[in-house]
Amino acid sequence: MKGLNKVSKKLADGTSVTYYYAWKGGPRLPGKPGEPAFLAAFNQAIAANEAQPTGTLQSVVNAYQQSARFKDLSGKTRRDYVRMIRKIETDFGDFPIAALSDRRTRGEFLHWRDRLAQSSRRQADYALSVLALIIAWAFDRGLVPMNPVERPGKTYRSKRIDSIWTTDDEKRLLEKAPSHIGLAFMLALWTGQRQGDLLRLQWSAYDGETIRLRQSKTGVRVSIPVGEPLKQILDSTDRTISTILATSRNASWTESGFRSSWRTACAAAGIDGLTFHDLRGTAVTRLALAGATTPEIGTITGHGLKQVEAILDSHYLKRDSALGISAIRKREIYEEATKTPN
Secondary structure, three states: OOOOEEEEEEOOOOOEEEEEEOOOOOOEEOOOOOOHHHHHHHHHHHHHHHOOOOOEHHHHHHHHHOOHHHHOOOHHHHHHHHHHHHHHHHHHOOOEHHHHHOOHHHHHHHHHHHHHOOOOHHHHHHHHHHHHHHHHHHHHOOOOOOOOOOOOOOOOOOOOOOOOOOHHHHHHHHHHOOHHHHHHHHHHHHHOOOHHHHHHOEHHHEOOOEEEEEOOOOOOEEEEEOOHHHHHHHHOOOOOOOEOOEOOOOOEOOHHHHHHHHHHHHHHHOOOOOOOOHHHHHHHHHHHHOOOOHHHHHHHHOOOHHHHHHHHHHHHOOOOHHHHHHHHHHHHHHHHHOOOOO
16 A cells, blocks of 8 residues: 555544554544455545546646645644545535636635635635645645735734733742643743643753753744753653653643643643743743843744744734833933933
8 A cells, every 4th residue: 555654643542543544634534454344445535536627727736736846844743734635625626737827716715715704804815825835835836837826914803912921920820730730830931932842852962950842833942041040840850751841740741632631730720811922932932021032032932033023023922011011120220320410
């Protein structure tokens, strides 16, 4: 079975399962290799894939999923893309490539996005962005005549301007959460890293002073000096398994298992409207409030300079009264230091 893709996954309860796909990004197959239903589904998937007519958007989507660009994505990003690709294939698999040059095509794709937005604006924007990047990839390689969905804009606008963790939120979470969840909280708060990267972070990445990792989403390598509050927790944490973060049963987390335990801990602490991802922006905010420069913040979190400035300008610091207080205090000190003696 050429191209068969096997994926092993650990469930929240600690058990392991194996899933089989006709190819990477292809349809999931029932049962196990050797079973009649499995073989029939595999042959059907291969036949359906090979039967796709040339000159359609489906052929472009298939080519993209076989490309190095797609295969170099992180596992999670590939899975997310495949969910969107399924929507694209359902509605536009037989769309003629030649029709991409028609002025009306852009409106057709935007109408599709708007229809999806009736259920979820974020998911609708995501689906169109995946379609746009696939067509852009194909345009660069001369596979399509043009990209009619370049810069389509968005239907979703984040309303998370005030979504930062306050010190009171931090205190309530740490008081109620079990220690293994508290460690995850502190690790995110003091490193500003994404949940997936922290769940996979190995003890070997920590040398007692610094945490070094390569971000799975961007490929950026970061070297993070460990602040004393986090260092005290890390140095007192058991290291019987390879990952720093572990379940109460001392096993490495699955992403779904962690999300479930995180929600439970937040509910117990009365935390509402804040997410684990908000800790990434909170880390940026607290570093800025402490006087860290934009380059210093980016070195720790892995953001580009423009990204840090955008976060500080548009999302997290606009309404933080501590900045105003800090500014006035600095001016008071300046005025006092430059005051002419009588």
